[in-house]
Amino acid sequence: MTAGDGDRIDIAYRDVPSQAVVEAVAEAEGVPPEQLQPPTYEPLHSVIDPEALDTLFAPRADDVARAGGEVSFRFCGYDVTIGRDESVTLEKPDD
Known part of the structure; x- marks a missing residue:
């Protein structure tokens, strides 16, 4: 992970x-976004x-603009959180 x-x-x-x-996970994994695909990586959908x-x-x-909020889910081994602040x-989960 770089940042x-x-x-x-x-x-x-x-x-x-x-x-x-997709771009954030690809960056964290050190691969181009187009390589973030099966069988190595699960699809976002x-x-x-x-x-x-x-x-x-x-x-x-x-x-x-919609009011504040956030969404969290696990994707490709990362806990992902998307915030209203873009x-x-x-x-990386501790488990």
Whole structure:
């Protein structure tokens, strides 16, 4: 992992959250995002619906930003947290 402290990496995303998660895990694993695929890595859609994730953080229909919140899930061996502040945090679990 290249950014952050110890077993944690924090990045900000500019695109959709689902793509940011793939890019963050690829960076942490030291591989290009297009190599983050089976059989070595699980697909994102096996743990969370990427479209639903992106919709959750997209502006409302009236183009107003949604209120705060975050989503956490485990993906490719990392605890992933996506925050309303356009952040993706990866942490290696202790187990």
